[in-house]
Amino acid sequence: AQTVTQSQPEMSVQEAETVTLSCTYDTSESNYYLFWYKQPPSRQMILVIRQEAYKQQNATENRFSVNFQKAAKSFSLKISDSQLGDTAMYFCAFMEYGNKLVFGAGTILRVKS
Amino acid sequence: EAGVAQSPRYKIIEKRQSVAFWCNPISGHATLYWYQQILGQGPKLLIQFQNNGVVDDSQLPKDRFSAERLKGVDSTLKIQPAKLEDSAVYLCASSTGVTGTDTQYFGPGTRLTVL
Numbered sequence: 001a002q003t004v005t006q007s008q009p010e011m012s013v014q015e016a017e018t019v020t021l022s023c024t025y026d027t028s029e030s031n032y033y034l035f036w037y038k039q040p041p042s043r044q045m046i047l048v049i050r051q052e053a054y055k056q057q058n059a060t061e062n063r064f065s066v067n068f069q070k071a072a073k074s075f076s077l078k079i080s081d082s083q084l085g086d087t088a089m090y091f092c093a094f095m096e097y098g099n100k101l102v103f104g105a106g107t108i109l110r111v112k113s
Numbered sequence: 114e115a116g117v118a119q120s121p122r123y124k125i126i127e128k129r130q131s132v133a134f135w136c137n138p139i140s141g142h143a144t145l146y147w148y149q150q151i152l153g154q155g156p157k158l159l160i161q162f163q164n165n166g167v168v169d170d171s172q173l174p175k176d177r178f179s180a181e182r183l184k185g186v187d188s189t190l191k192i193q194p195a196k197l198e199d200s201a202v203y204l205c206a207s208s209t210g211v212t213g214t215d216t217q218y219f220g221p222g223t224r225l226t227v228l
Contacts, residue, residue, distance in 0.1 A: 004155075033214050035216070037219075043221070044116075044219050044220060044221040044222065045156075045204065045219040046219070047216055047217075047218070050216060052214075091155050091156075093155075095214060096214075097214060098168075098169075099144055099146075099161065099168075099208060099210070099214065099215055099217070100158060100161065100169060101146075101156075101158065101217060103155030103156050103157070104155050105153070105154055105155050106153075106154070106155055
């Protein structure tokens with residue numbers, strides 16, 4: 001079974017600085033998809049970024065980018081120019097064909113002013 | 114475009130009572146998911162529907178949980194009887210169901226407290 005591990009339960013960063021959240025996963029599949037979701041306090045989960053495993057180029061969405069290392073089965077999220085609104089729980093998730101998402105335990109990110 | 118709607122947002126019940134949650138997916142989305150998110154953990158899939166058929170319910174505790182998606186649109190998730198360990202946020206999500214690797218969009222969730 002696929003597993004997703006987020007080794008950092010909590011992290012904090014100063015406003016305007018850069019922070020990287022770590023994620024590793026385990027799979028025997030060659031084609032799959034990886035996601036980062038953000039869950040603000042008492043608000044719904046929203047998609048931050050998506051990466052297809054067959055693409056070598058790392059995905060980016062404005063201030064959010066990933067470092068996808070397929071051989072190492074690593075998928076980290078970098079947030080540049082951190083803002084107070086980035087404070088949230090961040091989940092790394094894995095999907096193979098069939099639409100089934102497997103989530104990690106999450107990392108709480110606190111952005112400090 | 115309206116997002117995934119869920120109700121109620123909060124529910125408090127006594128153990129052994131029954132409870133039902135409702136979800137309305139994004140219009141046109143064929144696939145609907147129910148997740149259980151226990152405090153401090155990532156969401157865990159309970160059941161996945163494709164239109165009005167069940168694709169995966171392998172992690173649904175069928176002795177007490179049931180779900181249906183009549184007419185392939187709205188869905189309800191029921192717990193009867195509830196146990197203390199059912200306290201969690203129940204998330205509904207939907208996706209287009211076109212490619213088999215579709216992005217899922219989540220509703221605000223229902224926070225259930227079982228006393």
